[in-house]
Amino acid sequence: MSSYKKFTLGEQLTGEQQLFFNEHGFIHFKNFIKPETVDSIIKASQQVQQQWLNAGTTKVNGVPIKYGKDLDGSDIVQRFAFINQHHDLFSGLADDPRFGILLEMVGQGARLGTREKDGMVFNHYVNSSQSAFTKMGWHTDGLRDIFHGSRLNPMLNVGIHLNSLKAEHGGLRVLPGTHRQSLYQMLFRKRYFLDNEADKHEVAIIPEAGDLTIHDGRLWHRVAQSTVIGEESRRRVIYIPIIAGKFEPKHADSPTVFYQKFAGLVK
Ligand SMILES: O=C(O)CCC(=O)C(=O)O
Ligand SMILES: [Fe+2]
Numbered sequence: 001m002s003s004y005k006k007f008t009l010g011e012q013l014t015g016e017q018q019l020f021f022n023e024h025g026f027i028h029f030k031n032f033i034k035p036e037t038v039d040s041i042i043k044a045s046q047q048v049q050q051q052w053l054n055a056g057t058t059k060v061n062g063v064p065i066k067y068g069k070d071l072d073g074s075d076i077v078q079r080f081a082f083i084n085q086h087h088d089l090f091s092g093l094a095d096d097p098r099f100g101i102l103l104e105m106v107g108q109g110a111r112l113g114t115r116e117k118d119g120m121v122f123n124h125y126v127n128s129s130q131s132a133f134t135k136m137g138w139h140t141d142g143l144r145d146i147f148h149g150s151r152l153n154p155m156l157n158v159g160i161h162l163n164s165l166k167a168e169h170g171g172l173r174v175l176p177g178t179h180r181q182s183l184y185q186m187l188f189r190k191r192y193f194l195d196n197e198a199d200k201h202e203v204a205i206i207p208e209a210g211d212l213t214i215h216d217g218r219l220w221h222r223v224a225q226s227t228v229i230g231e232e233s234r235r236r237v238i239y240i241p242i243i244a245g246k247f248e249p250k251h252a253d254s255p256t257v258f259y260q261k262f263a264g265l266v267k
Contacts, residue, residue: 001024001201004176006029006030007028007029008030008031009032009212011101012101013102021214023176023177024177025176025177025218025219026174026203026213026215027213027214028213029212030210031211032098032210032212033210035209035210038210041090041093041162041238045077045080045087045122045124045236048083048086052065052080053075060080060081061082061085061250061252061254062253062256062257063082063118063119065080065081066078066132067132068130068131068132069128069130070126070131071130071231077124078123078124078125078126078131078133079122079123080121080124081121082118082250083119083120083121083122084114085114085115085119090122090238093120093160094120094240099112099158099242102156102158103242105242106154106155106156106242107154108244110242111242111243112158112240112242112243113240113241113242113243114240115249115250116247116250117241117243118241119250121239121240123235123237123238123239124234124235125170125223125235125236126233127170127225127226127229128230128233134170134226134233135196135224136223137190137195138199138220138221139192139220139221140219140221141155141217141241142217143186143187143192153244153245153246154217154243154244154245155217156216156241157214157215157241157242158212158240158242159212159213159214159239160212160237160238160239160240161208161209161210161211161213161237162210162237163207163209163237164209167204167206168226168228169226169232169235170223170224170225170227170235171207171224171226171235172204172205172207172222172223173198173202173204173221174202174219175202175203175219175221176203176219179219186218196222196224198224204224
């Protein structure tokens with residue numbers, strides 16, 4: 001599987017879409033949001049960034065905020081957590097009724113993780129020597145639950161992509177089918193966050209701005225570094241988890257959990 005089929009999200013998931021997701025552990029929907037919405041979202045993220053720079057915010061609900069430098073040397077936020085709690089545009093985005101269709105993929109008790117885990121995350125990658133965020137090593141998102149000592153609850157990660165990219169700009173790479181693996185493979189297939197080499201079975205997710213993707217919390221994936229440097233390498237993407245199981249909201253005094261310290265390994 002080197003390229004893959006892209007879908008359009010309708011009133012409900014089709015049988016074909018469900019089969020694709022069950023088999024491969026990811027799915028890609030074109031044009032979830034309009035170009036104008038993408039522009040407003042980027043502007044809103046810059047407003048939150050300015051607030052956090054002014055306030056010197058280091059953590060939100062215990063989750064570390066990742067800072068770095070833009071191409072012009074200015075300070076930027078490269079990974080926001082719980083951004084939905086800091087701007088109406090992002091809380092409004094989480095209220096989009098179409099997420100209801102996606103919740104059915106998890107079933108009973110499914111909800112958007114707007115108050116749990118890292119909330120709505122906003123990643124901003126740019127490739128330059130000064131950037132603090134250019135790639136992310138192989139991992140599954142569900143490992144967090146194992147660190148939490150809880151059973152692996154169903155978890156999907158919904159991505160809203162804000163740039164139109166080609167393969168040379170890096171971006172999300174997934175190992176299809178690895179969501180149907182043993183716990184052993186989930187733990188040890190690769191070295192979490194340290195391994196970042198291309199895998200011969202990986203698939204490059206090639207989005208256009210406004211597309212939505214979903215990947216299973218057990219699926220191995222990484223973010224490849226752009227092969228080009230500068231403006232062309234800029235990549236913004238929002239993630240929001242769909243979760244089930246016990247409701248575990250975070251709050252201002254929530255502790256920083258062990259896996260979040262891994263974030264420091266990522267450049
Ligand atoms: O930026 C991406 O596309 C993926 C980020 C990711 O895998 C994560 O934050 O867990
Ligand atoms: Fe991830």
